[in-house]
Amino acid sequence: MIRFPLKTTEEEQESWISIADLMSVLMLVFLLIAIVYIQFQAQSAEERKTLEEALGKPVAAWLIHQKEIYKALMEEFDKDLDKWDAEIEEKGPTVRFRSPSVLFPKGSAEIRLRFKEILRDFWPRYIRVLDKRAWRDDIEEIRIEGHTSSEWEGAASRREAYFKNMELSQNRTRAVMEFCLSLYAVRRREAWLLEKVTANGLSSSRLVKNWRDTEDKRASRRVEFRVSPKIITQEMVVESR
Numbered sequence: 001m002i003r004f005p006l007k008t009t010e011e012e013q014e015s016w017i018s019i020a021d022l023m024s025v026l027m028l029v030f031l032l033i034a035i036v037y038i039q040f041q042a043q044s045a046e047e048r049k050t051l052e053e054a055l056g057k058p059v060a061a062w063l064i065h066q067k068e069i070y071k072a073l074m075e076e077f078d079k080d081l082d083k084w085d086a087e088i089e090e091k092g093p094t095v096r097f098r099s100p101s102v103l104f105p106k107g108s109a110e111i112r113l114r115f116k117e118i119l120r121d122f123w124p125r126y127i128r129v130l131d132k133r134a135w136r137d138d139i140e141e142i143r144i145e146g147h148t149s150s151e152w153e154g155a156a157s158r159r160e161a162y163f164k165n166m167e168l169s170q171n172r173t174r175a176v177m178e179f180c181l182s183l184y185a186v187r188r189r190e191a192w193l194l195e196k197v198t199a200n201g202l203s204s205s206r207l208v209k210n211w212r213d214t215e216d217k218r219a220s221r222r223v224e225f226r227v228s229p230k231i232i233t234q235e236m237v238v239e240s241r
Contacts, residue, residue: 170201
């Protein structure tokens with residue numbers, strides 16, 4: 001026969017009180033988490049509904065995906081950005097490598113060894129984020145963009161400098177694309193990447209300006225990885241027929 005004590009010692013009573021307090025705290029924590037999650041879901045649903053009414057479902061879906069991809073990229077690369085001299089912008093989203101001395105020698109399309117090391121680490125992880133079922137079908141293009149400053153030593157005119165830089169930036173982005181697609185770590189995604197990845201030399205068409213609203217030549221010399229969405233509206237479908 002099992003007997004239950006009618007009385008407990010003072011130490012036992014304090015122990016039971018401590019456990020009860022702990023359980024109460026845990027229940028409150030779980031309750032707060034549940035409330036925050038429900039509010040977040042409600043806000044997301046409300047945000048999506050508002051965007052859909054204003055812009056249409058395809059555009060609204062992409063704007064939501066854009067935020068989600070940006071968040072996923074930040075979680076993946078946040079600890080690497082400083083050592084790579086890189087940044088991530090939500091618009092796009094875009095990953096930007098900002099150090100010209102790391103990227104290429106002056107006037108050359110040969111990728112520096114340091115940038116190759118960065119790309120070996122960055123590219124497979126970048127593609128792993130983009131190749132998520134939630135948004136992979138909404139991605140039209142993964143753009144590798146090369147940007148230069150407006151100057152070209154020995155150029156007789158601004159026009160000549162522009163086209164010299166156009167050729168250089170195109171050669172550079174093609175070199176980056178070829179290197180990235182040659183990496184063994186992305187070999188199994190090759191078919192998808194060949195459909196999506198493009199090399200885009202943009203010369204000095206998108207200069208970076210400083211606080212004086214004049215060209216920042218160093219910041220303008222950069223390589224960007226940008227995602228372009230596949231947004232098909234009903235009007236586009238009708239026009240294409």
